[in-house]
Amino acid sequence: xxxxxxxxxxxxxxxxxxxxxxxxxxxxxxxxxxxxxxxxxxxxxxxxxxxxxxxxxxxxxxxxxxxxxxxxxxxxxxxxxxxxxxxxxxxxxxxxxxxxxxxxxxxxxxxxxxxxxxxxxxxxxxxxxxxxxxxxxxxxxxxxxxxxxxxxxxxxxxxxxxxxxxxxxxxxxxxxxxxxxxxxxxxxxxxxxxxxxxxxxxxxxxxxxxxxxxxxxxxxxxxxxxxxxxxxxxxxxxxxxxxxxxxxxxxxxxxxxxxxxxxxxxxxxxxxxxxxxxxxxxxxxxxxxxxxxxxxxxxxxxxxxxxxxxxxxxxxxxxxxxxxxxxxxxxxxxxxxxxxxxxxxxxxxxxxxxxxx
Numbered sequence: 518x519x520x521x522x523x524x525x526x527x528x529x530x531x532x533x534x535x536x537x538x539x540x541x542x543x544x545x546x547x548x549x550x551x552x553x554x555x556x557x558x559x560x561x562x563x564x565x566x567x568x569x570x571x572x573x574x575x576x577x578x579x580x581x582x583x584x585x586x587x588x589x590x591x592x593x594x595x596x597x598x599x600x601x602x603x604x605x606x607x608x609x610x611x612x613x614x615x616x617x618x619x620x621x622x623x624x625x626x627x628x629x630x631x632x633x634x635x636x637x638x639x640x641x642x643x644x645x646x647x648x649x650x651x652x653x654x655x656x657x658x659x660x661x662x663x664x665x666x667x668x669x670x671x672x673x674x675x676x677x678x679x680x681x682x683x684x685x686x687x688x689x690x691x692x693x694x695x696x697x698x699x700x701x702x703x704x705x706x707x708x709x710x711x712x713x714x715x716x717x718x719x720x721x722x723x724x725x726x727x728x729x730x731x732x733x734x735x736x737x738x739x740x741x742x743x744x745x746x747x748x749x750x751x752x753x754x755x756x757x758x759x760x761x762x763x764x765x766x767x768x769x770x771x772x773x774x775x776x777x778x779x780x781x782x783x784x785x786x787x788x789x790x791x792x793x794x795x796x797x798x799x800x801x802x803x804x805x806x807x808x809x810x811x812x813x814x815x816x817x818x819x820x821x822x823x824x825x826x827x828x829x830x831x832x833x834x835x836x837x838x839x840x841x842x843x844x845x846x847x848x849x850x851x852x853x854x855x856x857x858x859x860x861x862x863x864x865x866x867x868x869x870x871x872x873x874x
Contacts, residue, residue, distance in 0.1 A: 520547040521637050522565035526557045526582070527598070528575050532621070536569065539626045540633060554582050564590055566640045567616075567633050572599040572606070580610065587614035592643050594636035596629065663696065663703060664847050665840045669832040673700070676829050681707040686824050689802040691831030697802035698762060700831060705758040710798060713757030716750050721763035728771050730787050733778070739788025751784050751795050758798045764824070765805035769817060776820045799824065841871050 523546050527533035533550050540548050549565070551557035554577030557568075568586065572579035579597060586593050594616040599606070607618040616636040619628050663674070680687045681704050689697045698717060705715045723731050730739070734749030751759060761767075767775065778784050779799065783792045801824055810816035834841060845863060853860050863871070 520545055521567070521641070522563065523548050523633060523637075524557065524560070524565040524568045525550045526554065526568060526574065526579075527571045528552050528573075529571070535626065536629060539630055543634070546633075546637075553577070554579075557582070558585070561586065561590065565593060567594045567596065567636045569596045569598055569629060569633065570615075572597055572610070580613065583610065583613055583615055592640060594640050596632050596636060598625070598629070663699060664843050665837060666843065667832075667837045667840045669836055670840060673829065673831060676827060677703055678707075680704045680827050680829065683827070684708075684798060686798070686826035687800045687829055688807070688824055688826060689800065689829045689831060690804070690806075691802070692804055692833045695831035695833060697831060698760065700829065701758070701760040701800045701802065704800060705760075705798075708758075708798070710757050714754045715758050715760065716754035717760040717762060718750050719762045721766040725768050725771070728767070729774060732775070733784040733786055735787035736789045739786070743788070746786070749784060749786065751778065751797055752793060754797045756796050758800060761799065761801045763803055764801040765803040765807060765810055765816065769815070772817045772820050776817065776823060779820075779823055839872075842868055845871055 523540060525533050525536055525540075525548060527536065527550070530552065533552065537548050537550055540546050549560065551560070554574045558577075570579050570582060570586075574582070583595055583597065586595055591614070595614070596617045596619060597610045597615045598619050598621055600621045602620050610618050616639070617632045619625055619632060663670075663677075665671075665673070677700060687701075687704060689700055691697050701717070702715060705711065718731065720728065730747075730749065732749050732751055734747050734752055735743050737743055737746045778795070782796065783794050785792055807816055807821055807824075811818045811821050834844075842863075845868075849861055849863070852858075
């Protein structure tokens with residue numbers, strides 16, 4: 518990572534020199550000085566990490582500059598400096614998005630030093646989060662990271678792309694091991710919810726008597742052992758995606774409660790009467806035929822139609838033709854890379870056996 522760009526916008530040349538000297542003690546900071554607003558605006562497109570901004574400039578109001586910075590480049594951290602102790606002005610400046618408001622006095626250099634470093638850390642953290650979000654999105658790019666060139670998988674890719682563009686419930690069907698959770702993550706991390714939580718729950722792995730508290734949370738004292746309140750998975754996933762794996766294993770009584778939560782877009786923790794609004798996208802997966810489950814009375818019909826949305830069928834390996842070779846080679850390559858081994862390959866006989874298995 519290169520040096521952090523710090524812009525000093527200050528019309529008092531002596532003060533700007535003193536500030537430049539102080540900040541230059543950190544060799545990881547690259548300092549640029551501007552003595553008026555107009556010259557600063559010409560370089561704003563360089564997007565510095567932090568700006569120290571004098572509130573009184575000869576040509577443009579510091580407050581107007583602050584508003585423009587936060588409008589055009591909201592991640593730039595701005596520290597406003599003033600020669601006057603004006604509490605009302607300080608509150609206004611903070612409300613418009615300034616990181617800090619510092620009075621120019623005998624201690625201001627130390628205060629600015631600390632504020633610049635703290636604001637710079639905040640900016641770098643934001644940039645890292647943005648980078649990770651982009652990396653996650655790239656990781657789940659459909660055709661690059663979900664291996665497959667067979668006709669059934671091309672249909673899957675088409676539906677995955679459609680699912681990521683629409684804020685609609687998706688039901689993923691497929692045998693164990695066909696990649697249902699990977700498909701769910703691909704949908705989430707390529708949707709407009711990608712920067713919000715993805716929360717996966719394996720319904721089959723949670724005891725029936727605990728599933729409600731796991732999904733909806735509970736208050737302190739709601740049951741024996743509940744020594745503190747806890748948010749449920751739906752609250753954790755607010756504005757993001759909840760992935761309910763093996764939804765077909767959910768009891769009828771719990772299906773009724775889930776249906777209500779989806780219809781009302783709200784949950785109530787165990788032991789509470791308080792309604793908590795939720796905004797989550799639901800993706801469910803199952804190896805069962807839910808329509809058959811409805812016919813046999815093991816799955817609620819109203820919940821079935823509530824979840825229907827887009828239906829995505831993941832083909833078993835036996836229907837994916839040459840994808841078997843593609844996947845096998847990919848798994849071996851990943852294994853060798855993770856264990857720092859020379860890359861290995863399959864013999865022709867081994868590939869033939871795999872294809873006929």
